[in-house]
Amino acid sequence: MTALSKETIETVKATIPFLAENATQLTAHFYQRMFRENPEVKAYFNAAHQVSGSQQGALAASVCAFARNIETPENLATAVSLIANKHASLGVQPEHYPIVGKHLLASIDELLNPAPPEILKAWGEAYGFLAEVLIQQEKGIYAEQSWNGFxxxxxxxxxxxxxxxxxxxxxxxxxxxxxxxxxxxxxxxxxxxxxxxxxxxxxxxxxxxxxxxxxxxxxxxxxxxxxxxxxxxxxxxxxxxxxxxxxxxxxxxGDFVFDADAAEQAGTPVLLLSGGIGITPLLSMLHACKGKSFPVSFVHGAIDSKHHAFASEVTQLAQEHENISAHFRYSAPLDGDTPDSHGLFDREFLSQYLSPETEVYFCGPKPMMAHVLSVLDSIGHPADKVHYEFFGPAEELSKCPMHAV
Incomplete structure (x- = not known):
């Protein structure tokens, strides 16, 4: 794979102020243009996310993150793995990348009206570099799958x-x-x-x-x-x-996964923390913990009992397996609700489940995840023991306000 030239790197870096101010406008223009001229790719995108603007925002944050890390692409390894898995799950193929590249460069050109040739050249090379990285990762994922396609x-x-x-x-x-x-x-x-x-x-x-x-x-x-x-x-x-x-x-x-055998060998405590529908991947992880020797704390946050899924299933798992404990926390309990506690996942609450060795896995609504990540950081919990699934650059979580799960 050909490394990016110094000139390309410096030109892309020079566009960071423009991207910081105009990235969402750029990506909105990009999607409109691409769907108009290549409607065959619309099936790969969530229409509701297009209307809400979340898809445009996620791409804008990714473009900015790539520009900021153009000299150190290894910093984006986690994000690249996440995107490659998402692409592989949808069946994205190498022939789709030129379509995206064409409309991304055209959108930059049209937004700058016109863009200087050196900017288009640099971003064309940078996009080609990133596309090749993703294509190679996706090729490896496809090779390991039980079947390809649907x-x-x-x-x-x-x-x-x-x-x-x-x-x-x-x-x-x-x-x-x-x-x-x-x-x-x-x-x-x-x-x-x-x-x-x-x-x-x-x-x-x-x-x-x-x-x-x-x-x-x-x-x-x-x-x-x-x-x-x-x-x-x-x-x-x-x-x-x-x-x-x-x-x-x-x-x-997907690469947000739990290795129960490795956890068994390490013997360190595990905290599985979820909010709302974020319970689904963590419930799969909890099932993998059955009968193991390491201690597992499963903590789930819901609005109230009406919105609380899998209460009986988790309770039964905790009753049947000595290494599993469960705690349910409601942010707005109804009259008659009897959760183990109520409130948000604040520092005092989370601290009781943490030791420096605890492996933490969490998933839930974006504001909840932003809050949990902030709390873990304030506690000083080791970053290499914090695992979560979020679609978009991790730094985007730090900009998100907190609300009830």
Whole structure:
């Protein structure tokens, strides 16, 4: 792989002030342009995230992070791995990268009206460098998958877990074996849309070692504002997918995973911390901890009992396995609710679960994750013992306000 020239690095660095001020405008223009001229790629993107602006914001933050780390791309290894896994889960191929590159450079040119040739040249080389890194990582992921592309699975069980979360149990329609996967990984579900195309979403596998099939547990996403759409796939699964129906599923992906054997060998304590629907990958990790000797604290935050999924399942796991303890914390309990505690995940609360050796895994709404990351940092918990799943550059979490889980 050809290293970037000093001239390219310096030119990209010189664009950082412009990006800091205009990155979101740039990425919004980019998506509009790309979808208009290459509508075949729309199936790879979440329409609701496009309307809310979160997709544009995530890309803007990624572009800024790449520019800031242009001299030290190794600093982006975690983000690159996350993006490569997301791409592989959706079936992104090398031929898609020139499409993105064309519209990214055209958007820079149109926004600067026009861009100096040296800027387009530098960003073209920089994008080509990053594309090659991602293509190579994705090639390795594809080589390790149980199958490539999409495979039909049949829904054989559907179970309501809370007022907004339902579990869907899937088995291969061809009668083949259920794929192996790591605790914390997700699958991609592809379903048809009204216009005759398809759309895809990632859903964490919410069990590990469970018999007969795969389980995903999906929150039904309703629009937060009148000008935003409901979550198309989550509502399709909740309201239309019936027992015996088929969906297309891509192989398990993701690098937010838990190695129970390594934890057993190390013998160090583990804290699994979740908020809201963020419970799904951590519940898979919890199942992998059954019967182990190391201590596991499973702490889950919910708004109230109506929004609390898997309360009985987690309680049963804690009762049946001596190494597991569970704690439920509600941010706004209803009359009659009896959580173990109420409030947010503040410093005093989290400190009781931490020693310098504790391995912490957490997932939940972005504001909750920002808060937890800030608390762990203020406590001085070792960074190499903090693990979480977040789509976008990690520094974006530090800019996010806290709210109830």
């Amino acid at each position: 495979r039909k699975f049949t829904l054989f069980r559907k179970e309501e877990e809370s007022s907004v979360v339902t579990s869907f149990y899937l088995k291969p329609s061809d009668g083949g074996t259920v794929p192996a996967y790591l605790p914390g990984q997700y699958i991609t579900v592809r379903i048809p849309t009204a216009d005759g195309s398809t759309t895809m979403r990632n859903y964490s596998l919410s069990c590990h070692g469970c018999q007969h099939g795969l389980r995903i547990s999906v929150k039904q996403e309703k629009a937060a504002h009148a000008d935003q759409p409901d979550g198309y796939v989550s509502n399709y699964l909740h309201e239309q997918l019936a027992l015996g129906d088929e969906v297309e599923v891509a192989p398990p992906c």
